[in-house]
Amino acid sequence: MTDTKFDYSTTLYLPQTQFPMRAGLPEAEPKWLEKWDAMNLYGKLRQAGSGxxxxxxxxxxxxxxxxxxxxxxxxxxxxxxxxxxxxxxxxxxxxxxxxxxxxxxxxxxxxxxxxxxxxxxxxxxxxxxxxxxxxxxxxxxxxxxxxxxxxxxxxxxxxxxxxxxxxxxxxxxxxxxxxxxxxxLYRGSKPIMWSVVERTALAEAEVEYHDHESDTVWVKFPVCGNAELAGASVVIWTTTPWTLPANRAISYSPKVAYGVYEVTAPDDEAAPRWAMAGDRFVLADALAGDVLAKARVPEGGYKRVGDVPATVLAELVCDHPLRGWEKVSGIDGAYGFAVPLLAGDHVTDDAGTGFVHTAPGHGREDFDAFIANRRQLEARGIDTAIPFTVDDGGFYTREVPGLGPDSAEGPARVIDDKGKKGDANQRVIDALVAQGNLIARGRLKHSYPHSWRSKKPVIFRNTPQWFVHMxxxxxxxxxxxxxxxxxxxxxxxxxxxxxxxxxxxxxxxxxxxxxxxxxxxxxxxxxxxxxxxxxxxxxxxxxxxxxxxxxxxxxxxxxxxxxxxxxxxxxxxxxxxxxxxxxxxxxxxxxxxxxxxxxxxxxxxxxxxxxxxxxxxxxxxxxxxxxxxxxxxxxxxxxxxxxVMDEEGRKMSKSLGNVVTPQEVIRQSGADILRLWVVSSDYSEDLRLGKTILQTNIDAYRKLRNTVRWMLGTLSHDTGETMAVEDMPELERLMLHRLTELEAIVLKAYDSFDFKRISRTLVDFAVVELSAFYFDIRKDALYCDAPSSPRRKAALQVVRELFDRLVTWLAPLLPFTMEEAWLERYPAAVSVHLEQFRPVDPRWQNEALAARWRDVRRVRRVVMGALEEERRAKKIGSSLEAAPVVHIADDGLRALIASLDFAEIAITSDLTVTGEAAPEGAFRLAEVPEVAIVHRLAEGRKCSRSWKIQPDVGSDSEFPDVTLRDAEALRELRALGVVVA
The missing domain is CATH 3.40.50.620 (HUPs)
Known part of the structure; x- marks a missing residue:
């Protein structure tokens, strides 16, 4: 007879592995890199891929x-x-x-x-x-x-x-x-930043931004050729009046609502203004009040008289505001060209008028918008030539009638040799006033580009460049x-x-x-x-x-x-x-x-x-x-x-203090944690990252690692024996079937680069279906069954198949961790990255069995819920203390559950299945209404080896403190030389 105080843990097939629970990735990963370098892993991959x-x-x-x-x-x-x-x-x-x-x-x-x-x-x-x-x-x-x-x-x-x-x-x-x-290849032109002081083109990196005070003007472009808008004007706002002679279009946004606004306030000599009674302006609705206030129209002194939809704007043409100006009379066609309206993504109703003055020779967005519409404009008979209005010294050229070299005052200048403001702005404003097309003006301090060399303002100017024909x-x-x-x-x-x-x-x-x-x-x-x-x-x-x-x-x-x-x-x-x-x-x-x-x-x-x-x-x-x-x-x-944004969806910036660097994450948590975040995120959209999100991935990694570690520990007892699938218990056949389903998901997802589906599917499978279901159920058989147990051998074979596939499927995503796991399992192997994905055996597929076990798991979910409630009520400590009664109203479902060792599946010491009506107060889940659970404690004594409570504990004279199953296992182990008492 054995000593009842004997430590039976030495007779159990408990997991044994050197694979640590704590990953220590920041320290371990550099060592793997050194090993890969030493073995020339890259060269071996190329050799393996040859042919x-x-x-x-x-x-x-x-x-x-x-x-x-x-x-x-x-x-x-x-x-x-x-x-x-x-x-x-x-x-x-x-x-x-x-x-x-x-x-x-x-x-x-x-x-x-x-x-x-x-x-x-x-x-x-x-x-x-x-x-x-x-x-x-x-x-x-x-x-x-x-x-x-x-x-x-x-x-x-x-x-x-x-x-x-x-x-x-x-x-x-x-x-x-x-x-x-x-x-x-051909030579053409486009606007670039130009330093008048240095007479040179500048790139964006050669400028710095400083505060600069600019003239601002609100300018009318009279609508022509549209009966409904006759007498109305499209209004633009600009901080560069000097570019107005180069205007060739007006940009609008199809996303902005526009209307026609008529000034109703009578003219008042005591409060003069440029916006007169009866004037009609096309403006963005969101900005109309602000524009009219700038034009000194008194509050309530205007009304909205109509909509101007984008379809109308797309066909609209205006006169240039300097057309007919007295100083260009007699100059053929001076400012007589049509000014079309163009849709532009850069237009908003945040400020200004909702319309953007477009001078393609003096702005990148202006140029891009104009050139992008060139073919359509030419089809409408509109001249699309881009003028060279400013020379390298900042003077107007002959392409600016009335303000260029031929004017009585000589050419106006934008900026002089010392970087000071020239007279171009004022002369343009004077011309607009003379023509009656200025409704307001002002000054604005804003950030403006300056040359980093001279610290003087720059201008945008059309210059020759090299192009490829589209x-x-x-x-x-x-x-x-x-x-x-x-x-x-x-x-x-x-x-x-x-x-x-x-x-x-x-x-x-x-x-x-x-x-x-x-x-x-x-x-x-x-x-x-x-x-x-x-x-x-x-x-x-x-x-x-x-x-x-x-x-x-x-x-x-x-x-x-x-x-x-x-x-x-x-x-x-x-x-x-x-x-x-x-x-x-x-x-x-x-x-x-x-x-x-x-x-x-x-x-x-x-x-x-x-x-x-x-x-x-x-x-x-x-x-x-x-x-x-x-x-x-x-x-x-x-x-x-x-x-990559921060956790609140904001752009990362040093000023906000929300920058996450890869070096920092690797130093604190390891590269595989960073990789897990990448492959578990929907990268097709903007991603979010911060401490909370990183911790979520750390937690998921820890659970996955523990699953892999348990498999490694369990497989330390694997002798490599195999049995035919048809000879396996249903639970093992179910898990092999699940591998066939997972393979289809994983391979399809790799084909479509859907790493989120792979990582989440495999992590959920490892944590939910393996750790919390299959492994939980099979721990008793794997730890306690006799060496000859077919159930134990089948479980080891399935864990082997699970490990080989999970680790290789995950190796491209988590290369350090899966390398460590693979070489712990197969120390004679070179690298997991030289392996191939293990194909599943098509004979493992069993849809009927999967459907059957979906019902089994539905019932199990109710039992597990009842056991958890009993634990919370302190009626039991372990589920092995319970022997619940399972009431199942549905005959087919009841027969299915009765055909299985459902106590094993529910991890209880005993379990009764009945078709009797459940008493009031029985535990139920709304999603499984045909099942109810009544609590009952297990009867018998607690086995000192498996901890099950069974009536047969004490029945074996040689091992009276264990179940008959455990006693037979102990005899087998003793015959193999294991000390059992």
Missing amino acids: RPKYVLHDGPPYANGNLHIGHALNKVLKDAITRSFQMRGYDANYVPGWDCHGLPIEWKIEEQYRAKGKNKDDVPINEFRRECREFATHWVGVQSEEFRRLGVEGDFKNPYLTMSFDAESVIAGELIKFAMSGQ DKDLGGETLREVALKAIEETRFVPASGQNRLRGMIAERPDWVLSRQRSWGVPICVFVDESGEVLMDEAVNERILTAFAQEGADAWFADGAKERFLGNAHDGDRWTMVRDILDVWFDSGCTHAFCLEKRPDLKWPADLYLEGSDQHRGWFHSSLLESCGTRGRAPYDAVLTHGF
Whole structure:
């Protein structure tokens, strides 16, 4: 007879594992990175993928100019999850990271360093300046590379693509030359920021904003050609009266409500005003009161006399407010052109009049809106020429009748050489007053751009630039048509991205390529005075060869012009273009110097993935570049994600103190926590992140980890035995069926990049169906059954199948944790990331069994609810103290439950199923009305090994303190050499 005080825990198959409960990710993850480096995991992945079909996600290049922010982390984790998942599904999914190394973000940093040292960029030889830019970019490529790797991103970080590498610069130049040679490149004009003081163009990064006091005017544009609005005027408000001679349109918003307002207050000589009785103004309803107050119309001195819908505005044409001005009488057509109304996204009813004065030669939004509507305007017979109204000294040109060089007073000037306000504003205002088209004026202090060098105000001014035709017929199709066709042939995730990009391409103006900068690939063509580009393949070949050997610096080296032109061309006729290509053209060429040049990749890419702003950026420029040179998109699919906001949906900013950095999250919680947030979020919309959201993911991770840990501990007793599925208990067959359902969900979700569904499905399955259901039920059999127990062997086999699939399915999402789990289970394995997803056995599928167990679980839910109520009432401590009576009114359901060991399923020591009517007060759940539970305590003694309360405890003479089941298990264990007493 055994000692009743014997510790039976030594006879139980309790979980045993070295897999820690506390993950310690911030300390553990860097060690995994070291191991992956030491074993050359990237090389092994490429070797494993050799001969498989390629899947290529082409990396959109971030700027190499600073530490990573949370948006970078979101982007790179999504990319890594995709490439890892395709690699584990039988593809060769190579990921090659890339960096955008040219352009303003880097050039500006070097200029900041110059200013700090008192250096002038203009005094530094251009190639010396370019060398410093290259060194700066090289440094940050290294920093960002390490930060991306710390996120768990796997790829060819030893051999990334860089837009500043010599081979890339040569290919980018070659792509530009293709546009030039095909006749798609031309020289045109657009407005840019211009410093009158320094007589130079400026980029956005070269300006700083200071308070500036401006003249403000409210101006009438008389409506013409519309009987219903005869005598009415559209009113605009502007802080730059000097741009009014260049006005060519008025912008409105279809989202704003407009009306006609008539001044009813009689004119009063004692209170003179410019808005007279009977005047009718078209204004935004939300702003009409404010505008009329500015015009000194007394309160109540006006009335709204009609609606002006957007359909009317779209067809409306106005006279220019200087038409008929006495100082232009006799000048043919002076200000006699039509001023159309254009719909514009930039128009609001927050301030002004609800209409925006549009001078396409003096504003970027004005230019874009005007050019975008050029074809429609020309179809209406409206002149769309953009005038050059201001020269490089800030003077009006001859294209400003009455105010230019031919006027009696000489040309008006916007800003003088010292940066002071000229006389242009006042002379324009005087002309408006003389013409009767000014209704109010004032002054406004506001933030205005100034040159960082001179600290003086700048202006927007139309200047020559280099463009690519969107609508030139090139062999039967235009670039716009080719691009729109390519969009139709591209898969977009989410699908709304297709409409967004289609709308941008359909309405966009010609593609502007040039920038007046120093750091980047030059527009390496020669041009004569007429704008004709030199077409000579020998010259082009010399340029591209030099770039490949020396980089684009060769264009700026001494003697470059003679070197490239050779002896065949007159150097006096041809001029080297000194403009730099916009960096979007650089990044738009990555498919050409990365995908096409690397044998481990392919063209076109299967997928481009970036933030939704890249419909206007990288997706856009890559599409146009590839369509212009290859006739199709460089990608088969485009996936976009939103932006990261704080928990309240606000943009992250240092001033608000709500910035979350990936470095901080990794330092405190680990990269897998950050990755879990990414893959469990709906990235198609803007995402939210903060302490509460991070804690939610930490909690979910902990539960998932505990599930994996329990499986590892349980499988430490696994001998690898198998049995036929048909010989397994129903519960095991149910879990195998669930794996078939999960596989379909997981694979479909990986195909559609729906990581949220994968992560939430698998985490819920692990926590709810495994930990709280299957494992909870099977712990008794797994811990206490005899070694020979078929039930125990079946459960171990199923846990084995569950582990292999859950860990591999989750490995692309949580690479550090799943690597740790896999190698704990299979220490002889190399890496989970070299494994493939384990296919399920189709014979596991059993819909009938699943339907049957849906009913079983409905009844179980009622029993578990009753047990929980009994625990709260302190009638029981453990569910094993209970032996509930289950009243089931439905005959079929009752027969189903009676056919099972439902006490085992409910984790009670006993359970009775009856068809008798339940007494009043029995526990019920509204969603399962046919089931009621009556509490009853279990009868018998508590087993010292399994803790079940059973009448047969004491029946075995050898082991009188355990159940008969446990006694048989102890005898088996003793025969195997286990000390049991």
